[in-house]
Amino acid sequence: xxxxxxxxxxxxxxxxLALAIDKYGAENVLALSISYGQKHTKEIxxxxxxxxxxxxxxxxxxLAAIFADSDCSLLKGSTxxxxxxxxxxxxxxxxxxxxxTYVPFRNGLFLSSAASVALSHGxxxxxxxxxxxxxxxxxxxxxxxxxxxxxxxxxxxGSGQQLQVVAPFVxxxxxxxxxxxLRLHAPYHLTWSCYEGGDKPCGLCGTCRDRAAAFAANGITxxxxx
Amino acid sequence: xxxxxxxxxxxxxxxxLALAIDKYGAENVLALSISYGQKHTKEIxxxxxxxxxxxxxxxxxxLAAIFADSDCSLLKGSTxxxxxxxxxxxxxxxxxxxxxTYVPFRNGLFLSSAASVALSHGxxxxxxxxxxxxxxxxxxxxxxxxxxxxxxxxxxxGSGQQLQVVAPFVxxxxxxxxxxxLRLHAPYHLTWSCYEGGDKPCGLCGTCRDRAAAFAANGITxxxxx
Numbered sequence: 001x002x003x004x005x006x007x008x009x010x011x012x013x014x015x016x017l018a019l020a021i022d023k024y025g026a027e028n029v030l031a032l033s034i035s036y037g038q039k040h041t042k043e044i045x046x047x048x049x050x051x052x053x054x055x056x057x058x059x060x061x062x063l064a065a066i067f068a069d070s071d072c073s074l075l076k077g078s079t080x081x082x083x084x085x086x087x088x089x090x091x092x093x094x095x096x097x098x099x100x101t102y103v104p105f106r107n108g109l110f111l112s113s114a115a116s117v118a119l120s121h122g123x124x125x126x127x128x129x130x131x132x133x134x135x136x137x138x139x140x141x142x143x144x145x146x147x148x149x150x151x152x153x154x155x156x157x158g159s160g161q162q163l164q165v166v167a168p169f170v171x172x173x174x175x176x177x178x179x180x181x182l183r184l185h186a187p188y189h190l191t192w193s194c195y196e197g198g199d200k201p202c203g204l205c206g207t208c209r210d211r212a213a214a215f216a217a218n219g220i221t222x223x224x225x226x
Numbered sequence: 227x228x229x230x231x232x233x234x235x236x237x238x239x240x241x242x243l244a245l246a247i248d249k250y251g252a253e254n255v256l257a258l259s260i261s262y263g264q265k266h267t268k269e270i271x272x273x274x275x276x277x278x279x280x281x282x283x284x285x286x287x288x289l290a291a292i293f294a295d296s297d298c299s300l301l302k303g304s305t306x307x308x309x310x311x312x313x314x315x316x317x318x319x320x321x322x323x324x325x326x327t328y329v330p331f332r333n334g335l336f337l338s339s340a341a342s343v344a345l346s347h348g349x350x351x352x353x354x355x356x357x358x359x360x361x362x363x364x365x366x367x368x369x370x371x372x373x374x375x376x377x378x379x380x381x382x383x384g385s386g387q388q389l390q391v392v393a394p395f396v397x398x399x400x401x402x403x404x405x406x407x408l409r410l411h412a413p414y415h416l417t418w419s420c421y422e423g424g425d426k427p428c429g430l431c432g433t434c435r436d437r438a439a440a441f442a443a444n445g446i447t448x449x450x451x452x
Contacts, residue, residue: 105381157376
């Protein structure tokens with residue numbers, strides 16, 4: 001294996017996977033999907049479908065125990081409702097703190113787990129799909145350029161210079177991500193982004209709104225909605 | 227809770243725990259012990275004994291699944307022998323790479339897991355016991371000052387400036403750590419460092435050798451050996 005892709009089955013990480021496969025070939029790419037106690041399993045099902053589409057090896061990990069005491073609204077154990085507003089609207093009420101769907105240090109934990117797995121498989125690089133829209137206004141501080149730079153350094157140094165982190169979209173918005181995925185013919189029809197676990201995406205949560213806007217900016221309808 | 231201490235039940239992390247309790251009080255300290263698939267459970271037993279001695283809350287996590295494909299010699303699944311040499315001797319044969327007891331990105335993973343748990347409990351700081359002897363010659367690159375600085379930044383930024391990392395011994399050697407622990411009356415008689423899981427420490431592995439030298443430098447016999 002050459003590259004490990006942190007892969008949720010959503011739009012951003014599917015684009016990341018498409019990029020890594022384009023560069024390294026499917027046989028050299030390992031996809032890693034991590035459960036963290038979220039309220040539904042739609043993302044993992046989507047991840048399996050996309051991995052099968054590409055013929056890449058998919059490894060899964062369950063790290064829900066780490067978040068057992070968190071009250072993040074995405075998690076099964078939480079009684080908090082998932083907000084039906086855009087991130088910008090939510091941020092007017094958080095007093096500078098992350099939004100309620102911020103899972104504590106999730107991206108740091110995922111990247112670190114990815115580093116341990118990647119080193120065990122001889123990978124040289126980890127890809128992940130953080131982008132600028134999620135980092136805006138400190139909604140998800142673990143998607144920012146500064147966070148990414150620090151995690152890259154930690155993983156490069158802490159692995160004895162064996163492993164690098166690539167976040168190809170860290171300075172792009174979600175519309176740019178979709179534009180790149182469309183060029184690569186990413187199988188967006190198989191992906192799942194919605195925070196709710198309904199039969200169809202709710203269309204109202206922060207990530208549904210962002211996703212719809214990104215497709216609209218590219219002049220097409222979301223192929224996962226029919 | 228104010229502080230989370232990454233706590234293995236060994237000498238360095240017991241000293242770290244003693245420091246954190248001295249500063250914050252036992253009632254404000256959460257100790258976190260992480261299993262990672264090591265060949266024995268002596269460390270976890272020691273961690274429980276030390277936590278009980280101090281009356282601090284001990285949380286445990288099992289992250290062995292993350293290392294399922296690693297061939298690190300500390301792990302159950304590995305057929306490699308744990309070297310019976312000092313780190314300096316081992317490093318003459320590793321061609322600049324970490325020693326065979328380096329668990330891939332373990333400290334990064336442990337700190338990230340600690341960050342997720344700490345944020346769930348409202349802690350402001352994570353303590354961990356990395357020191358300069360372990361970092362020397364790239365034996366354990368995830369114990370170095372540069373690694374620690376990068377992880378601190380990643381956790382501080384990625385938590386939305388809610389959480390800091392303190393590595394009080396990162397520029398000390400193990401003899402300095404023991405000196406500090408002796409001043410704090412750390413219960414070293416309850417700790418376990420040896421990589422092997424025998425009834426008594428083997429006295430030959432890298433960590434046994436380092437431990438014995440650190441006590442000798444302080445002019446005393448290891449209180450865990452009788």
